[in-house]
Amino acid sequence: MKIKSLKIKNFRNLKDISFFPSDEINVIYGENAQGKTNLIEAVWLFTGAKSFRGAKDSEIKMLGSQSAVLDLIFESNGVENDEKIIIENRRKAFINSKSLSSPGMLAGNFYAIVFSPSDLSLIKDGPKERRRFIDIAIGQLYPKYINYLKDYTRAVTQRNSILKQSLKENIDFNLLSAFEAEICDKGKKIIKYRLRYIELITPILTEIYSGLSGEKEKITINYLSSANEENFAQYLVNSRKSDALAGITSAGPHRDDVEFLINGLNARKFASQGQMRSVALCLKLSEAHVIKNITGEFPVALLDDVMSELDPSRQEYILNHIKGWQVLITCCEPDVVSRLKKGKAIKIKKGKIEE
Template sequence: MNIKNIILHNYRNYVQLDIDLSPNINIFVGYNAQGKTNIIEAVHFAAIGISHRTRNDSDLIYWQQNEANINIKFAKMRIVSELKIILKKNQRKQLIFNGENIKQKELPGLLTMILFSPEDLMLIKGSPLQRRRFLDIELSQISLLYYNQLVQYNKILLQRNNLLKKIKENNKLINMLDMWDEQLAKSAAFIVDKRLKNVDKLNKLAQYTHAYISGDKERLEIKYNMCKNNINLSADIKYNQLYDWYINNLKKYRKNDIFKGSTSIGPHRDDIYFFINDIDLKSFGSQGQQRSAVLSLKLAELELLKNETGEYPVLLLDDVMSELDNNRRNSLLEFLQKKNIQTLITATDKSLFDDNGKNNFFIIDNGKVV
């Protein structure tokens, strides 16, 4: 995957930006609040249709303007394509791929990327929501079927929760839960089946990467935790086993769910656990160990997407290099250069990088490249 050109019009603080990128490492340098992250955000938005910084698309439109455009030309499997996104205030975004309008559900996987930001350094000790979102973004770029099933699951979950609240006031509606339980169980089993297989692959890749980063002193292990599970979880578990478990346990916790007005089990409640040498990294790991584990996870994610799609995704490193110590920073840059992974990096300090002719520098000043 290789981005050739980015054009932004009335996007954030860019009235007009038109830049060609190197197929290797591209570094955007400037003071804070000059617009470096806006470029990273635009690529992220083009890849999955949402920003990692806001849920309101109108926030992306330049002040006092009614419309913004993102236009990205990229090569995938050596085939050059063009993706254009038109944002209008109080209207749905328009997605155009190679001149044809497409729907949101068709977007994930066209332009694949991995984002590594300072927030990701909190991935291990942060909330389960962050870890679930990490998995869902990755899997959605690998499989449109997963993305669409995830959207469907959230719709079913909303309907079931609404019904639970109504049942609390009118118990005669309780029989309607059987229909929603069956739909939820089918969707949940599909999602968890895919997540388990994905975590198993990530675990193997991250173990190899982390052994390299730690000098073979640490063994990283990643495990998927299914909320309130009482079955042996592994990548070999069958869809039918997961479906049966959900059917039985949705009934088991039904009374509690009605009381609370929300569904207590499902993929929306699950989590991922990290261990270093069999020690829980979230509870007992040092900050350095946690950061090394996240770095290993991101590098493993790169390899996994390559294995699944046939090529490396674009890597977005948003203000993360200064957060890593010299050893981790050098290991990361060495890995990226060795693998020829196209990378977009934002930084305030140019001295963090070698000016060796291999790195492509852009100086960003108040929404302009100077």
């Protein structure tokens, strides 16, 4: 997967940019607040996912402008494609000039992985962040999965709202059956995809993490399921009363977690800052390998501020590991640039490229 060109108009502080990266490492450098992360964020939107910064569409077009326009030309398996995103009040997406019914439909065409400093929350914070990671990773490979998630979430919301209503008035609990059937059906599919993904990622993650830590640490990854698949339907029926009181659906994929152990200890509770960063980064690199194994190509790697967080030996490991992929790395210090044997350095100042 290679970006050939990216044209950006009125996206955050990027007024009018034409970006032609090299096929290998591209270091995007400059002072704070110049637009480096904005550039990476613009690329990321072409995966069909939402902004990795959790931003709303209305926040990402340039303040005061009517619309942002992003135009990407990329090469995938030797074929050139053109994708366009127009952000007005909503995001609209086009592939090779064909309008898509939703921007999520971009998924499965242009592949990227992103690492940003906020990914530390993937290890440190609650299960929601880890579910988000695995859902985005799977959704990028199997757009159908996104629909399962949507259907599932809708059914859970509807079940919860009927349960809530039942506290105020007499409600026929049979009303819940259709929603619970949907929760079971889509829930099982979601869990199956997630377990399969963990299975795919485990050997890769183990190897990369071991390499990054200089063979000193071993990582384990486990899926923690809140629902017993066989009795899930019955569980939902049995838990109606307690769920109504708690105001939630107490089991299912929306309550599951993914656990990382370093040398047998839970990373969330026991890992150091550096270990947490390393786990998050290795997870993203492993995601890239899974994409490569499935699509035949490495995705574009977007690494935001990754170098400032790693010691020299880990920096070197990363630079070596990503040889042959197209990579966009942002950093503040241009000294990373001097260590590049191949590739391109791009300076960003006040939302403009100074090459």
